[in-house]
Amino acid sequence: MSTAEENNQSATEDATDSIEIPLADILIAIWRRRSWLAKVIGLSALAAIAIALLIPKEYTSTTQLMPPDQQTLSNMSVLSALTGAIPTASLSGGLMNTRTPGGTFIGILSSQTVQDDIIDRFDLRRVYDCKFYIDARKILTEGTAIDEDRKSGIISISVTDRDPKRARDIAEAYVEELDKLVNKVSTSSARRERLFLEDRLKSIKDVLDASSLELSQFSSQNATLNPQSQGQALMESVSRLQGELITAQSELSGLKAMYSDDNVRVRESQARVDELQSQLRKMGGIRESVNGEDLNSDHFMPSIRQLPLLGTKYADLYRQVSMQESIYETLTKQLELAKVQESKEIPPIKVLDEPQVPERKSSPHRATIVLLVVLASSFAGITWIIACKLWEITDASHPVKAVGLTVLHTIRGSDSDVPK
Numbered sequence: 001m002s003t004a005e006e007n008n009q010s011a012t013e014d015a016t017d018s019i020e021i022p023l024a025d026i027l028i029a030i031w032r033r034r035s036w037l038a039k040v041i042g043l044s045a046l047a048a049i050a051i052a053l054l055i056p057k058e059y060t061s062t063t064q065l066m067p068p069d070q071q072t073l074s075n076m077s078v079l080s081a082l083t084g085a086i087p088t089a090s091l092s093g094g095l096m097n098t099r100t101p102g103g104t105f106i107g108i109l110s111s112q113t114v115q116d117d118i119i120d121r122f123d124l125r126r127v128y129d130c131k132f133y134i135d136a137r138k139i140l141t142e143g144t145a146i147d148e149d150r151k152s153g154i155i156s157i158s159v160t161d162r163d164p165k166r167a168r169d170i171a172e173a174y175v176e177e178l179d180k181l182v183n184k185v186s187t188s189s190a191r192r193e194r195l196f197l198e199d200r201l202k203s204i205k206d207v208l209d210a211s212s213l214e215l216s217q218f219s220s221q222n223a224t225l226n227p228q229s230q231g232q233a234l235m236e237s238v239s240r241l242q243g244e245l246i247t248a249q250s251e252l253s254g255l256k257a258m259y260s261d262d263n264v265r266v267r268e269s270q271a272r273v274d275e276l277q278s279q280l281r282k283m284g285g286i287r288e289s290v291n292g293e294d295l296n297s298d299h300f301m302p303s304i305r306q307l308p309l310l311g312t313k314y315a316d317l318y319r320q321v322s323m324q325e326s327i328y329e330t331l332t333k334q335l336e337l338a339k340v341q342e343s344k345e346i347p348p349i350k351v352l353d354e355p356q357v358p359e360r361k362s363s364p365h366r367a368t369i370v371l372l373v374v375l376a377s378s379f380a381g382i383t384w385i386i387a388c389k390l391w392e393i394t395d396a397s398h399p400v401k402a403v404g405l406t407v408l409h410t411i412r413g414s415d416s417d418v419p420k
Helices: 003-015 022-033 034-054 077-084 102-111 112-120 131-141 164-184 189-222 226-260 264-284 308-344 366-393 400-418
Strands: 061-065 144-147 156-160 351-353
Touching: 022 034, 022 366, 034 366, 061 164, 077 144, 102 144, 102 156, 102 164, 112 131, 112 164, 131 144, 189 308, 226 264
Parallel strands: none
Antiparallel strands: 061 156, 061 351, 144 156
């Protein structure tokens, strides 16, 4: 057989295998079955509307943060280490960059620590009907979008939830947890100094309280308030009593020269002299212990003999209290300065836009769902009509239809073999 004859035979076989699509017949078939097509589209639209109405509404609340200062964030080395250990799969658009301050904040917001705190705060395991934290974290991550604008560095936190108020509250919680965690893991020198001063102040306060209590107990037991002032007062009292004693003794001597010892005036003068001498003995500490054991008597003040010993103990206690008070005041001033310096070194969380309660739902888009279902059902119905028309006009000897009939007969034959 020549080459020309072989080419003609191949062309004839290709023409036989090809299926011609008469456009006019297809349009007529679609027009004739327009009622069926309308029913398919209508039923699909009704099903789409029912499904769209069953989908719960979701609301999205968004807050925006100003980018932190690179210079202040450079002191926080632990934050970079922290963000390097957190999963970042939930971040959209590949905007996470731990080398930038905004990227560090995004990593903190996506950390497990922040998510667990939010889950506990709002009891999201109960809300999401989850038993484990890992499931609640997954749902929270799916409903949270954290993005950073490449040009401005502004960080956006969007939270989607079925409750609009809860969406707003969770967005606020992200900002609060970020601020708390940044302050917690800050490793600035001012923070280390503040922590040291706080511990030192606590120990100094305990020592100061103990010393003050010991001094007050000693003063109360020994009737000692200020030994120096008390000694000066005692000396003045002794001088006054001695002068009165000398005057009383002179009067007594004069009365004894004129009257007998049984005279009333003599006895009165003698009693006065005895009383003054008794007071002088009490002030001088005669016949009294000097170790402080006999001070639980009716004495209003310690005697002159006891004051030096009591003054030594009092001065030692008073010196300890004064020293601890001085240290406490100095450390308090340094602590306030350290707090001010720490507030300068820790990057503040500056909120650009506060989260608001969303007024409109963010999803589902019911009109879009219905429109897509209508378009899909229309395409499927038209495709089915075209397929049926092509099957009808195609000759039984066509290979495609022959294969289809064989498969159909096989299926029917296998169904007939099934025992009833």
